[in-house]
Each structure stands twice: as C-alpha cells, then as structure tokens.
Amino acid sequence: MASTVCPDPVPTRMGEMRSPDQPRVAVVGAGRAGLAVALGLSSGPGACDVTLVCRSADRRAQIQRHTLPETLTIIQTPSQAQTLADIVAFATADRDLTKAATQWENSRAASDRQVWLHLSGAASPEVLRSGSVAAAVGSCHPLAAIPDPLVAARNTGDLVAAATAPLDGAFFALAGDDSALPHAHWLATALGGSPHVVPLGRRMAYHGAAAVVANDLVALLAIGERLCAQCELPSAVARPALVHLARTALDAVTAASLAPGASLADGLTGAVGRGDAATLTGHLEALSGGGRDVHRQLSMILLELVMDVGGLSQEQATHVRRALDSRD
Numbered sequence: 236m237a238s239t240v241c242p243d244p245v246p247t248r249m250g251e252m253r254s255p256d257q258p259r260v261a262v263v264g265a266g267r268a269g270l271a272v273a274l275g276l277s278s279g280p281g282a283c284d285v286t287l288v289c290r291s292a293d294r295r296a297q298i299q300r301h302t303l304p305e306t307l308t309i310i311q312t313p314s315q316a317q318t319l320a321d322i323v324a325f326a327t328a329d330r331d332l333t334k335a336a337t338q339w340e341n342s343r344a345a346s347d348r349q350v351w352l353h354l355s356g357a358a359s360p361e362v363l364r365s366g367s368v369a370a371a372v373g374s375c376h377p378l379a380a381i382p383d384p385l386v387a388a389r390n391t392g393d394l395v396a397a398a399t400a401p402l403d404g405a406f407f408a409l410a411g412d413d414s415a416l417p418h419a420h421w422l423a424t425a426l427g428g429s430p431h432v433v434p435l436g437r438r439m440a441y442h443g444a445a446a447v448v449a450n451d452l453v454a455l456l457a458i459g460e461r462l463c464a465q466c467e468l469p470s471a472v473a474r475p476a477l478v479h480l481a482r483t484a485l486d487a488v489t490a491a492s493l494a495p496g497a498s499l500a501d502g503l504t505g506a507v508g509r510g511d512a513a514t515l516t517g518h519l520e521a522l523s524g525g526g527r528d529v530h531r532q533l534s535m536i537l538l539e540l541v542m543d544v545g546g547l548s549q550e551q552a553t554h555v556r557r558a559l560d561s562r563d
C-alpha cells in the first residue's frame with residue numbers, strides 16, 4: 236500500500252480528533268465527483284488505498300479500460316470487507332444519500348469508528364446519520380465543476396489527469412461533527428484543495444454562489460448561442476467560439492481582479508465598463524424575452540461594480556441606466 240502523509244495539525248476549532256496517518260477510503264458512487272475523488276486519492280505521491288463502489292457493470296468496464304492507480308479497487312457492492320475503511324465518501328446525487336448510507340449499513344460495511352462524509356454543498360451531513368452506527372458524519376464539498384472524467388479524458392486518454400484537474404486548487408467547504416472535520420480536512424488537502432469550514436446554517440447561500448457561477452454560466456452560453464443563430468452561425472461554430480470567449484473573460488478577471496484590493500470591475504471588458512449606452516440599447520433590441528431581462532439585470536449589477544470604483548462619470552452612468560431602464 237502506498238503511504239499517506241497526514242496533513243499539518245488541524246486547527247483546534249475543527250475538533251481534537253486527528254485523521255489517521257494512513258486512511259483507507261471507500262467512495263460510494265462512481266459518477267462524476269465519485270470517480271474524480273477516487274482517482275485523485277489513489278494517485279500521486281500521497282496515494283492511499285481507495286475502494287470505489289460502482290454499481291453499473293458498463294461503467295466499471297469503461298473505467299477499467301484505462302490505466303488505473305494500483306491502490307484503487309473497484310467493486311460492485313460494499314461488503315463486510317469494507318469495514319476496514321476509515322473514511323466513507325458518499326458521492327451519490329443528494330436525493331440518494333440517505334439510501335446509500337442505509338445500504339452501506341445493511342451491507343455490514345459500516346463501523347462505529349468510520350467517518351462518513353458526503354460531497355454535497357447543499358445537503359446537511361445529517362442525511363447520513365445512522366440510528367444504529369455511531370459513525371461521525373460530515374460534508375466535504377469541492378467548489379468545482381467536475382465533468383465525467385471518462386468524457387474529459389477522451390482527447391488525452393489520461394483518466395487520472397482529467398479527474399484530478401478540477402479538484403486541484405479548489406476551495407472545499409467542510410461541515411459536520413467535530414470528530415469528522417479533521418477527516419474532511421484531510422480529504423480536501425489530499426486532493427490538492429483548500430479546506431474551509433462553512434457554517435451549516437449558511438450552506439444554501441454558499442451553494443447558491445456555486446450554482447450562479449457554475450450553472451448560470453451555461454445558461455448565458457445558451458443565450459449567446461441563440462443570438463449567434465440569428466446571424467446564421469450554427470452552434471458547431473458558435474459554441475467553441477463562445478466557450479473560448481468565456482475562458483478569456485475568466486482569464487481577464489484572473490489577471491486583473493484577484494490581487495488584494497482589486498475589484499471585479501478591473502477585469503471587466505465591454506459596453507457597461509465603457510459607458511457605451513448606445514451599444515447596450517442595441518444588445519437589448521437584439522435579445523428577446525428572458526435573455527433580455529437577464530442581460531438588463533446583470534448589466535445593472537455591472538454598473539454598480541463599475542461605479543464602486545469610480546469607473547464612469549455620473550453623466551455616463553445616467554445614460555447607461557436609461558438604456559437599461561428603457562422598455563420597448
């Protein structure tokens with residue numbers, strides 16, 4: 236077995252219990268996040284023993300066509316052998332978490348000394364709580380958009396690299412029992428992430444931020460594609476072009492807005508930042524229905540950002556506001 240280095244001492248606010256030096260991890264669910272986490276933990280210099288529960292024979296076969304880390308074992312269903320796992324990471328959809336935890340318990344894989352974590356940013360760790368097993372429960376949510384590693388590896392054939400890339404450097408939101416937090420901290424660190432405790436009562440606001448940034452971006456791309464269709468650009472051309480544009484917009488924010496004291500407005504390009512009211516009016520005319528409302532509302536937010544850093548004169552801002560307020 237490859238040895239695993241325990242992370243730096245966990246802050247006392249995370250509880251006194253330390254994660255084991257050489258944890259064995261079971262990951263339940265071999266979808267996008269589960270497969271990525273299992274491959275991330277079982278590869279690289281700190282690789283540990285990982286058992287991945289993948290109930291679909293087809294998917295197991297697809298995964299096993301790749302070169303896999305030696306410390307990764309894939310099984311169909313958990314059994315008593317998995318009582319050796321120190322950490323159980325439930326990587327099912329949120330609606331299936333309680334059922335998956337109950338199945339784990341009924342398969343006799345459960346042990347009182349285990350720590351059960353899920354990867355959800357929205358669900359409470361309590362959804363895993365068992366009435367008969369004293370396992371500590373927690374949550375360890377990677378703030379990353381994780382595609383299916385099998386799909387992401389299509390171009391390169393390197394499944395491990397495709398799986399680990401989204402997790403490396405990600406923020407991880409931790410919650411749960413005091414005795415589960417050090418294990419969640421270890422898991423996040425072992426995946427190259429940056430762990431932070433997010434209070435349970437605030438998780439919906441935190442997860443809302445994740446949804447707006449990761450999911451709404453896809454809706455914005457869909458609006459962009461519809462506009463491109465108006466000028467006879469088929470999606471086969473428009474989609475890669477718009478994805479490139481989105482990537483460069485993020486690069487601009489990365490370059491200009493991440494330094495201490497910098498504003499998001501510093502990385503902004505486009506009509507609002509330039510105070511170009513006539514162009515904004517043209518965009519709103521080209522857009523229809525929901526797309527127009529979305530652009531109007533988001534441009535209002537951009538105007539606030541720009542005005543916070545004194546990026547436009549009051550007169551320019553008035554013109555922009557009028558363009559955004561005007562109804563047809």
Ligand SMILES: NC(=O)c1ccc[n+]([C@@H]2O[C@H](COP(=O)([O-])OP(=O)(O)OC[C@H]3O[C@@H](n4cnc5c(N)ncnc54)[C@H](OP(=O)(O)O)[C@@H]3O)[C@@H](O)[C@H]2O)c1
Binds near residue numbers: 265269329377380
């Ligand atoms: N993908 C992301 O970007 C991302 C990012 C951060 C956090 N997460 C979190 O990760 C969790 C999983 O999300 P996902 O995107 O990976 O979902 P997903 O791709 O739909 O994968 C869920 C997997 O769980 C399996 N499963 C369901 N019940 C099971 C059970 N009882 N035993 C074994 N396997 C079971 C499913 O198998 P079948 O296909 O056989 O049904 C499926 O492979 C969610 O809590 C999500 O919030 C996801």
